Amino acid sequence: MDVVLPATLDADSLEHLRRRLAACSDVIVLRGEGEVFCHGLSLRVQDVEFAESFVACVRALRCGPPAIAFVEGSARGAGVGLLAACDRVLATPRADLALTELYFGLTPAAIWPLLSERVRAAPLRWAAMTGQNLGAQEAARLGLVDEVVDGIDAIERCVRALQRTSRDAIAILKRATAPMGAVSLGAERTRVRLRDPEVRGRIARFLDGGTPWA
Amino acid sequence: MDVVLPATLDADSLEHLRRRLAACSDVIVLRGEGEVFCHGLSLRVQDVEFAESFVACVRALRCGPPAIAFVEGSARGAGVGLLAACDRVLATPRADLALTELYFGLTPAAIWPLLSERVRAAPLRWAAMTGQNLGAQEAARLGLVDEVVDGIDAIERCVRALQRTSRDAIAILKRATAPMGAVSLGAERTRVRLRDPEVRGRIARFLDGGTPWA
Amino acid sequence: MDVVLPATLDADSLEHLRRRLAACSDVIVLRGEGEVFCHGLSLRVQDVEFAESFVACVRALRCGPPAIAFVEGSARGAGVGLLAACDRVLATPRADLALTELYFGLTPAAIWPLLSERVRAAPLRWAAMTGQNLGAQEAARLGLVDEVVDGIDAIERCVRALQRTSRDAIAILKRATAPMGAVSLGAERTRVRLRDPEVRGRIARFLDGGTPWA
Numbered sequence: 001m002d003v004v005l006p007a008t009l010d011a012d013s014l015e016h017l018r019r020r021l022a023a024c025s026d027v028i029v030l031r032g033e034g035e036v037f038c039h040g041l042s043l044r045v046q047d048v049e050f051a052e053s054f055v056a057c058v059r060a061l062r063c064g065p066p067a068i069a070f071v072e073g074s075a076r077g078a079g080v081g082l083l084a085a086c087d088r089v090l091a092t093p094r095a096d097l098a099l100t101e102l103y104f105g106l107t108p109a110a111i112w113p114l115l116s117e118r119v120r121a122a123p124l125r126w127a128a129m130t131g132q133n134l135g136a137q138e139a140a141r142l143g144l145v146d147e148v149v150d151g152i153d154a155i156e157r158c159v160r161a162l163q164r165t166s167r168d169a170i171a172i173l174k175r176a177t178a179p180m181g182a183v184s185l186g187a188e189r190t191r192v193r194l195r196d197p198e199v200r201g202r203i204a205r206f207l208d209g210g211t212p213w214a
Numbered sequence: 215m216d217v218v219l220p221a222t223l224d225a226d227s228l229e230h231l232r233r234r235l236a237a238c239s240d241v242i243v244l245r246g247e248g249e250v251f252c253h254g255l256s257l258r259v260q261d262v263e264f265a266e267s268f269v270a271c272v273r274a275l276r277c278g279p280p281a282i283a284f285v286e287g288s289a290r291g292a293g294v295g296l297l298a299a300c301d302r303v304l305a306t307p308r309a310d311l312a313l314t315e316l317y318f319g320l321t322p323a324a325i326w327p328l329l330s331e332r333v334r335a336a337p338l339r340w341a342a343m344t345g346q347n348l349g350a351q352e353a354a355r356l357g358l359v360d361e362v363v364d365g366i367d368a369i370e371r372c373v374r375a376l377q378r379t380s381r382d383a384i385a386i387l388k389r390a391t392a393p394m395g396a397v398s399l400g401a402e403r404t405r406v407r408l409r410d411p412e413v414r415g416r417i418a419r420f421l422d423g424g425t426p427w428a
Numbered sequence: 429m430d431v432v433l434p435a436t437l438d439a440d441s442l443e444h445l446r447r448r449l450a451a452c453s454d455v456i457v458l459r460g461e462g463e464v465f466c467h468g469l470s471l472r473v474q475d476v477e478f479a480e481s482f483v484a485c486v487r488a489l490r491c492g493p494p495a496i497a498f499v500e501g502s503a504r505g506a507g508v509g510l511l512a513a514c515d516r517v518l519a520t521p522r523a524d525l526a527l528t529e530l531y532f533g534l535t536p537a538a539i540w541p542l543l544s545e546r547v548r549a550a551p552l553r554w555a556a557m558t559g560q561n562l563g564a565q566e567a568a569r570l571g572l573v574d575e576v577v578d579g580i581d582a583i584e585r586c587v588r589a590l591q592r593t594s595r596d597a598i599a600i601l602k603r604a605t606a607p608m609g610a611v612s613l614g615a616e617r618t619r620v621r622l623r624d625p626e627v628r629g630r631i632a633r634f635l636d637g638g639t640p641w642a
Contacts, residue, residue, distance in 0.1 A: 066343060088340055102593035107601045117335035120571055121545035125605060126516055129494060129598050130589040143334055161344040164427040165316035168412055170343050173321045176403075177339060189604075198596055213592040280557060302554055331549035357548055375558040378641040379530035382626055384557050387535045390617075391553060 002029045009078055010042040014053035021060035027159050028060075028067040030086055032075075037095065040077025043104070043203050045194070051187040054078065054110065055180070061085040062114070062178045066170060068158050071095040071136075071145070081111025084118055084144060087174075090154045091136040091145040099128045103212045105199040109186035113179035118143040216243050223292055224256040228267040235274035241373050242274075242281040244300055246289075251309065254291025257318070257417050259408070265401040268292065268324065269394070275299040276328070276392045280384060282372050285309040285350075285359070295325025298332055298358060301388070304368045305350040305359040313342045317426045319413040323400035327393035332357040430457045437506055438470040442481040449488035455587050456488075456495040458514055460503075465523065468505025471532070471631050473622070479615040482506065482538065483608070489513040490542070490606045494598060496586050499523040499564075499573070509539025512546055512572060515602070518582045519564040519573040527556045531640045533627040537614035541607035546571040 001024045006013035021028065032038055041050065061067045062085045069083035071091040077100050083089050099115075101108045108115065108128055115124055119142045127134065127142065139145040147154060162170070193199060202212035215238045220227035235242065246252055255264065275281045276299045283297035285305040291314050297303050313329075315322045322329065322342055329338055333356045341348065341356065353359040361368060376384070407413060416426035429452045434441035449456065460466055469478065489495045490513045497511035499519040505528050511517050527543075529536045536543065536556055543552055547570045555562065555570065567573040575582060590598070621627060630640035 084336070087336070087343060089336075102597045102601070105594040105597045107597050107604070109604070112605070117339075118337075120334075120548075121605065122512070122515070122517075122571070123546075123574060125545075125601065126574065128601060129515060129593060131593050132589060143336070146337060146340065161346060164425075165343060165345050166319040166412060166416065166427075169316045169319045169321050172407075173316070173339065173342060176321070176323070177326070177335065193600075198594060202594065211592075213594075298550070301550070301557060303550075331553075332551075334548075357550070360551060360554065375560060378639070379557060379559050380533040380626060380630065380641075383530045383533045383535050386621075387530070387553065387556060390535070390537070391540070391549065 001026055002031060005030060005032050005038040005079070005082065007033065007036045008039050008042040009050065009054065010045050011050055011053065013042075014050060014057060018053050018056045018060065021057060021064065024060075024065055026065055027162060028065060028086075029155055030061070030067060030069045030082065032071070032073050035073040037071045037073045037075040038079030038082055039074070040079040040081075040100070043207060051110070051191045055184050055187050057082065058085050058110075058114065058183050059178075059180055063175045063180065064171075065167070066162050068155060070152065070155055071097075074098075076100045077108065078111055080144065081108065081114050084111060084114040088158050089144065089146045090149045090158070091139065091147070092150070093136050093148060095136045095139070095145070097134045097139045097144055098131055100131050102128055103131050104202045104206070105196060105212075106190060106193055109189040109193075110183055112186055113182035115144070117179070215240055216245060219244060219246050219252040219293070219296065221247065221250045222253050222256040223264065223268065224259050225264050225267065227256075228264060228271060232267050232270045232274065235271060235278065238274075238279055240279055241376060242279060242300075243369055244275070244281060244283045244296065246285070246287050249287040251285045251287045251289040252293030252296055253288065254293040254295075254314070257421060265324070265405045269398050269401050271296065272299050272328065272397050273392075273394055277389045277394065278385075279381070280376050282369060284366065284369055285311075288312075290314045291322070292325055294358065295322065295328050298325060298328040302372050303358065303360045304363045304372070305353065305361070306364070307350050307362060309350045309353070309359070311348045311353045311358055312345055314345050316342055317345050318416045318420070319410060320404060320407055323403040323407075324397055326400055327396035329358070331393070429454055430459060433458060433460050433466040433507070433510065435461065435464045436467050436470040437478065437482065438473050439478050439481065441470075442478060442485060446481050446484045446488065449485060449492065452488075452493055454493055455590060456493060456514075457583055458489070458495060458497045458510065460499070460501050463501040465499045465501045465503040466507030466510055467502070468507040468509075468528070471635060479538070479619045483612050483615050485510065486513050486538075486542065486611050487606075487608055491603045491608065492599075493595070494590050496583060498580065498583055499525075502526075504528045505536070506539055508572065509536065509542050512539065512542040516586050517572065517574045518577045518586070519567065519575070520578070521564050521576060523564045523567070523573070525562045525567045525572055526559055528559050530556055531559050532630045532634070533624060534618060534621055537617040537621075538611055540614055541610035543572070545607070
């Protein structure tokens with residue numbers, strides 16, 4: 001079942017996403033629209049109730065039915081977290097990923113446990129410290145992407161690969177290994193950090209059309 | 215010292231294996247017979263006392279003298295766990311590995327901590343969710359296999375590489391880093407799961423000559 | 429800011445290093461002198477107060493400003509731990525690394541948590557069990573080295589990559605993910621292990637001009 005991500009995540013779009021994901025009883029295929037996979041948390045979000053619904057979306061992906069991410073465009077910040085929560089990440093050569101949180105004085109605390117299921121701690125820290133753009137191949141080398149693929153045929157192949165194993169056992173395995181406690185704690189830390197004056201300043205500069213670091 | 219694995223693991227063969235491993239005071243070389251490395255838990259095992267002796271075998275490999283796995287044939291389920299418990303996994307190009315637990319509604323709970331010492335959590339989860347066959351090269355790319363080798367010369371090279379380091383220190387290092395608590399908990403979970411009606415049904419279909427998923 | 433490592437670490441050189449690191453408020457570039465990056469703990473160290481200052485040096489690298497290791501020569505034992513504590517490890521093709529602790533009956537207990545941020549547990553254990561020499565490429569394949577580079581231009585590129593992200597957020601991220609408790613416990617274990625007669629014997633043989641294992 002295709003679930004199209006919102007370009008940015010705010011309280012409303014997260015709640016909408018959460019409902020869409022909750023309605024999936026079979027394989028979830030997570031995609032973006034056009035050249036954007038998902039650009040993460042809306043920078044207009046204040047210290048509001050995004051944390052709870054973001055964690056609920058992660059839980060739906062990480063503890064629910066099988067989830068496949070199909071990434072054709074750009075993923076930023078928490079958008080990278082949503083793809084990392086999936087069981088299989090397919091990316092076309094035009095995909096690019098970046099952990100952009102530190103440009104804004106934030107850290108990827110909420111999605112760190114999900115990224116850590118894919119990338120070793122030291123190179124992950126460096127990717128976050130620099131916020132560098134990762135092309136599909138570089139993201140695959142790190143482990144954020146599982147396969148660089150040419151087209152949507154790859155999705156069908158992944159769905160078929162799941163046909164013989166028990167869905168109950170998949171659910172048990174997913175839940176038993178999901179780091180949901182750490183995700184919740186991380187989301188809470190981000191919520192608190194959003195009140196920091198440096199963070200507010202960097203976000204304000206960006207919303208005014210400048211660069212966050214100027 | 216060569217230890218030949220039984221093709222499948224049941225209470226008797228595990229107890230025999232445990233004694234063989236306990237008798238090793240020098241480097242253990244774990245091998246299969248012919249085209250089978252080890253096909254894991256016997257599907258005729260019920261919720262019996264396999265768990266304790268399986269954990270004892272893992273402990274002998276993971277906390278005892280240096281252990282090298284030499285894999286020429288097929289490894290399935292808990293057989294993959296036994297090779298993963300070794301300090302070095304050599305595989306010939308004809309080796310193939312698969313985490314087949316989920317075909318039967320089980321999960322690789324007992325061996326997960328051992329697999330996790332080799333493979334990152336997300337691709338490991340996918341390998342289990344699909345039960346897909348992994349050739350020697352693919353298993354090496356994931357980390358389940360350390361080296362794809364041509365022949366048994368590689369074993370001698372590995373044994374020589376261990377000659378200058380302190381055996382006491384090796385034992386200390388192995389014990390200090392061994393996830394035995396998690397292995398025990400996982401074995402207990404599998405023991406409970408074996409009573410599940412879906413699992414009994416899938417196993418029964420297979421023992422009747424069908425496919426577990428039919 | 430360039431920090432040149434002492435060839436070996438004893439109470440005095442560690443205290444000197446600690447002060448140098450504490451004085452860094454901007455990016456630390458950790459280097460060796462000539463053909464030695466750092467050969468780790470001095471073998472003349474007894475069960476003295478090295479542990480506390482070693483941990484303090486690790487904390488300065490792992491919890492302080494961004495740290496880049498530039499490795500042109502040989503790194504041994506705790507010297508490998510110091511480079512592993514850095515956020516980015518650059519090595520020239522002439523660099524070589526080895527976890528030599530087990531030659532002396534010791535284990536890399538104090539640096540294990542740092543190595544584990546870079547290398548999967550099973551191949552890391554093997555590298556320690558054999559003490560084998562790792563060239564720059566092999567170390568990169570394992571994850572101990574992030575990039576094999578031709579020259580010092582790579583340092584400047586890394587420093588530039590850190591210019592747009594918030595230094596406060598970098599510090600928060602580094603501290604939040606630093607395994608300092610495990611480093612301290614490991615250092616204490618090494619301190620105790622240094623009193624072991626086998627260890628004293630292996631070190632004495634080496635200091636007398638022999639091999640530790642003879």
